[in-house]
Amino acid sequence: MSADQPKRRTAAGRTAARTSVPAARARKRPRAKQAAANLTRIEILKSAAGAFRRLGFHGATVEEIAAVLGMKKGNLYYYFKTKEEILFACHQYSLDRLLEVLEKVEQDDRPPDQKLRQLIVAFVHTILDDLHGTALFLDLEALTASHLRQAIARRDEFDRGVRRVIQQGVDWGTFAPHVDPKLVSFALLGAVNWIPRWYNPSGPSSSQEIADHFAAYLVNGLR
């Protein structure tokens, strides 16, 4: 993977791209109805994420995802045609959050260690709160080839952002000169990506505690 500058897209541009299919349907509907539909869409993603966490992507059925929401399977199909489409929308949703945070952090003029801290905290919260500790990053192989390419491209965009912040910390002297931004970003993102493998929603640590502890540990190792 190269550390060169990616073509940057704005959060608004991404959201428009992400919602292109529902947007086509939305043109026929008044704004209030569309807002309700978007809310429902997000509720479906959250319910699906919970089911994927409990049962795995292959184990969770569309019936169960619908049942948790008190919906009929047929109504759910209005929003998503296949289970894979739901999984992809979960990826897009969490990547939207992450890339929004990256954009905000990079425009900020805080020192690089604080920027990195913010990115790690946001990443942990995205995994644990937005999508209930779902192993999104482990279900990649269930995506279609085209969706996989899109998800990987946007994840790479986030990874490169993390790497740029680490490089900035090395350049500024905030982080040690021997730090390899590429290897360290792999370690750091791996630590966070692994959380769904051990996280227990009824366990002793809150998502805030996990986010704070991970951020402190993973930033401190760079000094």
Place this chain on the structure above:
Amino acid sequence: MSADQPKRRTAAGRTAARTSVPAARARKRPRAKQAAANLTRIEILKSAAGAFRRLGFHGATVEEIAAVLGMKKGNLYYYFKTKEEILFACHQYSLDRLLEVLEKVEQDDRPPDQKLRQLIVAFVHTILDDLHGTALFLDLEALTASHLRQAIARRDEFDRGVRRVIQQGVDWGTFAPHVDPKLVSFALLGAVNWIPRWYNPSGPSSSQEIADHFAAYLVNGLR
């Protein structure tokens, strides 16, 4: 997961347990033939690990694993009856290596930061060199229920060992007093477990460079 002391087994005891089925067959064979059979067994595991990395557990076929070794599928069945049995043997093989290192490290009287460093380096080498960067820890769901229980129990044994070493570092004052050994061990093991997701055998970093960089970063964060 509790941090209490597990029932400890010796490396010799583990190896005996691991090889119980082949050992039963071995009684009928002279020692030289048995040594050759063990070597073949390990060659099969390494070939299988490479195929699992390239094609995934579900994508790799027993035919391909045999073909790489210049074996017939039927000969391979002499050693392993199913592909799942090969996967389980890969797990056992790498867990044997890890638990041997843990035993050696814990008997040693080095300071805790050096012990932790040794454990991380050994863990990286086990994933990258012994099993060619195979996502062993990601293929757990392909194991039978009984094999999954055994693999998880032994992985937990290693995880608890890592946690004990971190706790010792906190007790000795080598590591910062606010360090939570449980959360930190999750972060640290996650960083290493994630390596197969990005590792490229023809990439620029050798396994030694990755091991050294990860160990330096992940130990330094605890000070």
